[in-house]
Amino acid sequence: MKKKLRIYLPFASNELKRQMAYKGAFYLFIFISLFGSFIQYFLWMAIYGSAENSVLGGLTREEMVVYIFMVYVTGSVVMISISDWVSDDVVKGTVAMNLIKPIDYRMSLISRAMGQVVYRFLVPGVFIWIGLEIYKVTVLGLSVTGVTNVLLYLASCIMSFFIYVLFDFCFGMVAFFTTYIFGMLMAKEALLSFLTGQLIPLSFFPEVVQKVFDYLPFSSMVYTPVMIYLGKYSDAQLCFVLARQAAWVVILYVLGSLIWKQVTKRLVVLGG
């Protein structure tokens, strides 16, 4: 275990350092990315303003504010697109090199992703989160989110991270079969922003569609932790959604291993 840590830790810390190296880019990026969330906020406020009901898709106006910003925080921390790196490695032909080294390619990618998680959590994640809590108490007149909810949220986020990167690893394997993964990445992002609830809470979808979503891993990526944070689940539901997340981690892990085996076989045959 300790040895493993020694092997994979550099992947994480290098990524973190790499990210921090571009300082100038960095401050403005925080500022503008926050700005983007505010625009979304206004759009939703206008929608609530035009609606006859005060509750839309099971969320009050105040809850929607929390939803928008927590989705941003969660998504930015959890959704680390490792398939970009896979496609980079495929293009540069460095995957084969990774096969020679005594390290697990998937583990090295996930470690690198963890480095990004830390970075994204520090800036801007945690600041928006704190800002949101302050806003909640002072402007919206809600109480601070309870410790239990926060802890459950964090636990859920950790699983979300694994669900996302394990899924994305499988997805990244597509890169071995195409020379141009960019279009696929676009399609993936478009679909995910919808299916994970980033664009609009999943509760806005028709009942039938929501049923389908229950059998897909995407709702477990962002929607679940945020709804936990909002305290929208009963104890029984809570156990269920967390168990479902855990199940997805296992399923996607196994699936990824299977796909990787196939891909490496092909790699060996083709000598790529």
Added chain:
Amino acid sequence: MKLREEKIVIEVSHITKEFVSPKKYPGLKGAIKGLFSNEKVSKKAVDDISFTIEAGEIVGYIGSNGAGKSTTIKMMTGILNPTEGRCMVNGINPCKQRKENARNIGVVFGQRTQLWWDLPLSESFTILKEIYDVSDEDYKERMVFLNNVLELQDFFDRPVRTLSLGQRMRADLGAALLHNPKVLYLDEPTIGLDLVVKDNIRKAIKEINEKYQTTVILTTHDIGDIEELCSRIIIIDQGKKIYDGSLEALKDTYGTKRKVSMEVKKPEKVEHLNLAERLGVTAQECSMEVDKEQKVLTVTFDKHKLQVPQIMNAVMELTEVQDVKIQETELAEIVKQIYNHGFTGQEA
């Protein structure tokens, strides 16, 4: 006879390039610290360098990694603006009149191609013909010549990305020469190539220089390039010019060092011998190394100050010498010395 001024193609005067970058701290902690600090580090990559180059010269521009070679080349080609000083190429200031200058020069960077990666080489040449506005007749004539010296026809229809490094280098060289530039800049043109290809590239450069009187400035780490091609070399170290002159002159001044290797019976006996003191010279003029395993004693000395027999006598007093080898210092060694210690030979 022409006036000297007319022959000057490149005039670099007091050129300086300073790069300013945020201060970096080591380690992860350092990365976090760096985020909140605003300290800047400025580094003079090129520091007050001047020289002139005449038409038809082949000049080797050498120095260790990071000495400022590429930076100088980039200023001469118009990629970088100098912080201070000025350079003129064919009477044009490359930074102010980039496009005019670009017509007069050809550039090859050994580490990266300037061709279109996905296109067949032939298409790259078609595009370059348009870019440099080469007429059909000139194009045909050039291609005959380039095919002759670089043998491009072997892979003319293949996409650039499928070319071997040697082929790519020939292709890049051809591409840089298509518009018959007056000045050719070569940044590490033989890097990573095998001996045969290196030789071909060198021959091609020579031929081009002879036929078109093209002025060539090349940076290289390969001493072979310099010995075969350059009549003159400029050495820079840490941004400063430390030598500018002919290769022979350099060898003369620095070639005063000689090496003698002796196989001795009992190396431990000479291990603590202070040869320089014993022979009454300074440590710089005479130094020695002992390889106990091979039982070899190597003495480096100034040939004007000491003679081989003197050294051998001193050693033989202590132990038996079984074999002796004497070497003149090679250029590679000279350059290595210069990089390591700076150029001190000039004063001597």
Added chain:
Amino acid sequence: MVKKVKRYFRLYKVLISQFFKVILQSKVDFLMGLLGFFLTQVMGIAFLYLVFEQIPSLQGWTLDQLIFIYGFAQIPRGIDHLLTDNIWMVAWRLVINGDFDRYMLRPMNIFFQVIAEKLQPDALGELLIGAILVVISLGKGIVIVDAGRILLFVVSVLAGALIYTSIKLFFASLAFWVKISGPFLQVAYEMANFAKYPTEIYAKAIRFIITWVIPFAFVAYLPASFFLKQEVSAAVIGIEYMIAVVFWCIAYAVFNHGTKVYESAGN
């Protein structure tokens, strides 16, 4: 002068025809790219549908009208995307790794070289969905059609594309100072998504920004409303045109200055 323009045209033709050959060699990639952008836009429409399940209209705008605005916005975006996509490479890669050197070494306009290097066929996905939505809206009879507006439609689309190009060029040029300006460009570019909705829903400060600072409102919502509502003055297209010119001049000046401070790689 004429000769010079001719030379640029000839070169552009050569470069682009080369590029088509490369695309034809990889049809699958092309179709996937198309699909990617097409899907992104479809999701945007689906979002509107879901929202309008809950509300009858958004501050007086109907779903049909919003769909027209949405579709209209895709056309200038698609044109710019098709022609100048290589600007992104300046922001992310070319400056930091020194590949920008090659543009500096050739006796042609640098900006021309940058954009001539690549056509982005993915953009056809955006153009396609934009055209479909505009045609649907025409079929529904919610768009005002007269000779003046048809002409101004063309002017507006071209000016809009130029605004896109200018914004991209401006943010990409920051790379000459910060090495990688991709994140800035990304965010600025994504702000266009928000100008697909009527700007009066936003707070004043934000409305000001997307109208005058990063003027995407003049690419999408404002000109689109001119084609939807009789009472909107044609001056809006005039302002769009002026903004396009001013922003282009600024962006191009910054780009030009950037090439002067370009530091290449390896230091």
